[in-house]
Amino acid sequence: SRPVALDEAVGLLTGAHQVVLLAHVNPDADALGSALALGLALHRHGAQVQVSFGAPEEPAESLRDLDVAGLVVPHHGVAHVPELLVVLDTGSVDRLGPLADRAETAGTTLVIDHHASNSGFGTHYYVDPRAEATAVMVLHLLDAMGAPVDLPTARCLYAGLVTDTRNFRAASPDTHAMAARLLVAGVDAEAVTRPLLDTHPFSWLSMLSTVLATARLEVGEARGLGLVHARIGSAHVSGGRQEEIESVIDVLRTTAEAEVAVVLKQVGEHRWTASMRSKGRLDVAAAASALGGGGHRVASGFTLDGECTDILDRVRHALADAPLLG
Numbered sequence: 001s002r003p004v005a006l007d008e009a010v011g012l013l014t015g016a017h018q019v020v021l022l023a024h025v026n027p028d029a030d031a032l033g034s035a036l037a038l039g040l041a042l043h044r045h046g047a048q049v050q051v052s053f054g055a056p057e058e059p060a061e062s063l064r065d066l067d068v069a070g071l072v073v074p075h076h077g078v079a080h081v082p083e084l085l086v087v088l089d090t091g092s093v094d095r096l097g098p099l100a101d102r103a104e105t106a107g108t109t110l111v112i113d114h115h116a117s118n119s120g121f122g123t124h125y126y127v128d129p130r131a132e133a134t135a136v137m138v139l140h141l142l143d144a145m146g147a148p149v150d151l152p153t154a155r156c157l158y159a160g161l162v163t164d165t166r167n168f169r170a171a172s173p174d175t176h177a178m179a180a181r182l183l184v185a186g187v188d189a190e191a192v193t194r195p196l197l198d199t200h201p202f203s204w205l206s207m208l209s210t211v212l213a214t215a216r217l218e219v220g221e222a223r224g225l226g227l228v229h230a231r232i233g234s235a236h237v238s239g240g241r242q243e244e245i246e247s248v249i250d251v252l253r254t255t256a257e258a259e260v261a262v263v264l265k266q267v268g269e270h271r272w273t274a275s276m277r278s279k280g281r282l283d284v285a286a287a288a289s290a291l292g293g294g295g296h297r298v299a300s301g302f303t304l305d306g307e308c309t310d311i312l313d314r315v316r317h318a319l320a321d322a323p324l325l326g
């Protein structure tokens with residue numbers, strides 16, 4: 001496995017006749033939007049293209065309109081021996097779920113990612129932790145390939161930018177300029193953003209009230225900066241859409257008294273997936289890594305077997321050891 005610069009990544013992409021592009025499990029708009037934007041360019045370049053992810057069967061409802069060319073295939077339909085495998089927005093190979101084996105069987109595996117914690121898997125990796133979204137890196141690749149950034153492509157990239165920068169609150173001037181370019185290409189910001197960030201069924205309100213009733217504030221935790229946590233039971237996790245489940249952390253992290261917010265989602269009888277967020281003073285990627293997961297300094301996650309109360313104890317310990325950010 002070795003790092004590659006932009007030019008070499010472009011050479012690998014444009015040289016392949018058959019390409020599989022993979023996003024991480026439960027793909028968000030950055031993972032799927034990046035895979036679709038790049039997949040569309042390679043498809044137009046004449047390659048045979050599949051876009052997929054290990055779970056669930058279909059993309060989240062709010063992401064389905066991005067696939068204008070019908071490139072997405074369910075994970076069981078993915079070629080077993082891709083000539084070129086491109087893995088996007090994925091920090092470690094286990095985040096591919098049941099498709100992790102393709103990183104072994106493919107002729108070449110190119111990883112394109114912006115996680116600081118990227119493990120450097122694949123035969124080649126193009127990783128830039130300074131990029132605010134994988135979509136930023138994909139736009140640079142498309143420009144270097146001479147691929148047109150038309151409206152369907154621009155929508156995919158805008159969706160990635162708006163999600164990973166929390167509606168541009170965390171975006172640099174360069175990323176704002178990039179967004180402006182995508183708007184000039186015809187993106188309707190409101191139409192792309194509303195289904196991604198602002199749309200839930202009425203039943204969401206009762207789910208939220210049940211889940212928020214489990215919220216607890218612990219002002220002494222997280223190095224005295226405060227921890228707020230809540231849990232989502234299996235009935236709501238398996239019965240709801242990804243959009244509703246993932247909205248809970250965005251409510252929790254508004255808590256003024258807490259630097260860190262954690263939502264535990266029950267994905268099995270004794271198995272929980274966690275989302276962690278910090279406001280920028282504590283490194284929650286380090287805390288998640290200590291628990292077998294990973295992510296970004298301000299947004300991370302992990303999955304553990306055990307009971308909710310025991311996992312919360314481990315979270316408190318991991319946060320007590322997490323580095324302060326400058």
Ligand code: 5GP
Pocket residue numbers: 091092095115274275276292293294295296299300301302303
């Ligand atoms: P979310 O809470 O939105 O599911 O995840 C936030 C971020 O944490 C993701 O962008 C991803 O980088 C990271 N993440 C979440 N779960 C895991 C995990 O199990 N392993 C690793 N390595 N990263 C994770």
Ligand code: MN
Pocket residue numbers: 024028030031089
């Ligand atoms: Mn992602």
Ligand code: MN
Pocket residue numbers: 030031089114132133134164
């Ligand atoms: Mn991302």
